[in-house]
Amino acid sequence: MSERYFDADVRDGAETFARTKHGILIGGEWRDAVSARVFETYNPATKSLLGVIPEAGAEDVELAVDAASRAFNEIWSKLPPSERQRLLWRLGDAVEAHADELAVLETLDNGKPVREARVIDIRNAIETLRYCAGWATKLTGETVPVSFPGEWHSFTVRQPFPVVGLIVPWNAPIMMAIAKLAPALAAGCCAILKPAELTSLTALRIGQLTQEVGFPPGVINILTGAGRGVGQAIVDHPGIEKISFTGSGAVGQQIISSAARTMKKVTLELGGKSAVVIMQDADLDKAIPSAARGIFGNAGQICNAGSRIYAHRSVYDRVLQGVADFAEKLVVGNGLLPSTQMGPLISQAQLERVCQYVALGRTDGASVVIGGNAEDETGYFMRPTVVAQTRQNMRIVQEEIFGPVVCVQRFDDNNALDDLAMLANATEYGLGAVLWTRDLSSAHRLANRMRAGTIRINGGGLDPALPFGGMKKSGWGRESGREGVEAFTETKSVIVAL
Incomplete structure (x- = not known):
């Protein structure tokens, strides 16, 4: 353009x-x-x-x-x-x-x-x-x-x-x-x-x-x-x-x-509820903005959106803060304006659905780090939202929201690759997953265990040459x-x- x-x-x-x-x-x-x-x-x-x-x-x-x-x-x-x-x-x-x-x-x-x-x-x-x-x-x-x-x-x-x-x-x-x-x-x-x-x-x-x-x-x-x-x-x-x-x-x-x-x-x-796993050796300068774009792109209205972030405890605080900072700086507005980085949701019904999920998360004990509310009454705008202190059984973690809402959870050294795979796989969906690590062996082993149709390691996008589709209910x-x-x-x- x-x-x-x-x-x-x-x-x-x-x-x-x-x-x-x-x-x-x-x-x-x-x-x-x-x-x-x-x-x-x-x-x-x-x-x-x-x-x-x-x-x-x-x-x-x-x-x-x-x-x-x-x-x-x-x-x-x-x-x-x-x-x-x-x-x-x-x-x-x-x-x-x-x-x-x-x-x-x-x-x-x-x-x-x-x-x-x-x-x-x-x-x-x-x-x-x-x-x-x-x-x-x-x-x-x-x-x-x-x-x-x-x-x-x-x-x-x-x-x-x-x-x-x-x-x-x-x-x-x-x-x-x-x-x-x-x-x-x-x-x-x-x-x-x-x-x-x-x-x-x-x-x-x-x-x-x-x-x-x-x-x-x-x-x-x-x-x-x-x-x-x-x-x-x-x-x-x-x-x-x-x-x-x-x-x-x-x-x-x-x-x-x-x-x-x-x-x-x-x-x-x-649908999807794609997991983003960020290991302790990940390149955070790339992983953090990629994870943020993966959920806030198209206002989160993407079936393959990375709506669940699992970060190793050694990098969890930096990941949470980095995604929150990214969300705070996003310019939300009319998509025809050059300054706009995130547009509206598609309809009033979709806006209400997303806000209801955030409210439900709060009721279940989750903490909204940033966002969580509608932007204004001009259009169907929603603030990009980062949620912490979530548990696996929360509906905000398990169900597809189809909006700019991401849940960030930590894992520690006690979580072996099998445990990480269980976290990533612990929804009824299986469309996509993202993994950030410099350890090639761990990357391949974890990708092999993930039940998703597309696994992206250290970045990458979708290409017409690559088959795309889901496992389980995806x-x-x-x-x-x-x-x-x-x-x-x-x-x-x-x-x-x-």
Whole structure:
């Protein structure tokens, strides 16, 4: 972005798009929902109206499935893999060309600092499109020797699900939409994308870009609306053979139950309560700010947020003070302002939820070192919060809060690696974990014992090439990497008598 952060015309363009009359995308056409119902979307930093969005329902899902099925049978399945690759790469170029606009639109709709949206979310979306584009030409089977009497040629092939349903959350709208669209399209599927009701705008803009770069009509369909309405209809429809969902554990369990009726394949990326373990030999100059950014980034509204910090007693005081100092200096405000380092929570309901967890922690005996309260009444702002003197059985330690609240606990020399692993593993979640130590042996041994889908040692981030997903109640299956693309295919065995 420029020194001015972004040009005034970029903001004007994003706001104009938000106010534009929107439609749902079915079969290459933008149209009203069959019911003609709409809902409003608001800027969480100002509580002001951004735009009016169509509320799709079961009738629209029916139309979208028909359009996607026709597109798959008549066009998409007949294109060579290199054409899917080319279209995905062109979409990546289009997202890059409109990166500032998309970042501002994301901030208006979600609230996160625009620089964070630009540098993290939009960049990740671009890289995901380009990474998955390469897989379009590389999804292969293998030849398999068999032991039947006679002479045979046996092999496997990977074939896409014709129509898939992609349901994305509100905390990283564009990044998560692309994280599901890109592998599905690379695999050869046609998609029905449902953005979160609270944050639909960037998905609608991406829909326009897919048309501009030449995706055939019906390959990508976008239905906006509530999860209990259009989302449930997507899960229930027998013509959709695969669901990829990111969101809460409660909704994930409902999807499993509903999908069982039609035997849909399901990928679920659900909640987390990720542990950050800081050993006595850790590089604290790196570990402390990293741990703070890991919980206060996106106002803590990240499934993989490091919301539990376990620090060795010899460094505990410095870690606690360092994270608290980081929190105190954070500038909380409207994400469009250059000075803002942490934006608002997504809604009044989410703000109340986070404040209730802090109050519950106090009731249970925890000590709030800093923060713990709403910021002001302009938007849904929460002060970054550091909590100490917690116990493992406290709800504030065990349950996902999805806000800028971190619990800091100490461990001592009596805690062997097995004990540390037990601390890190002592929740129903298993999405991620972070470990800080200079001891390579301890790092590998502890990482081996941690029950989480992604372990980061001494830093690092998430990359489209790395599989991402959770253990335990953090989900089913993996997104990203080779596994993420293959999840949108089924393996077929073929045997030929020679």
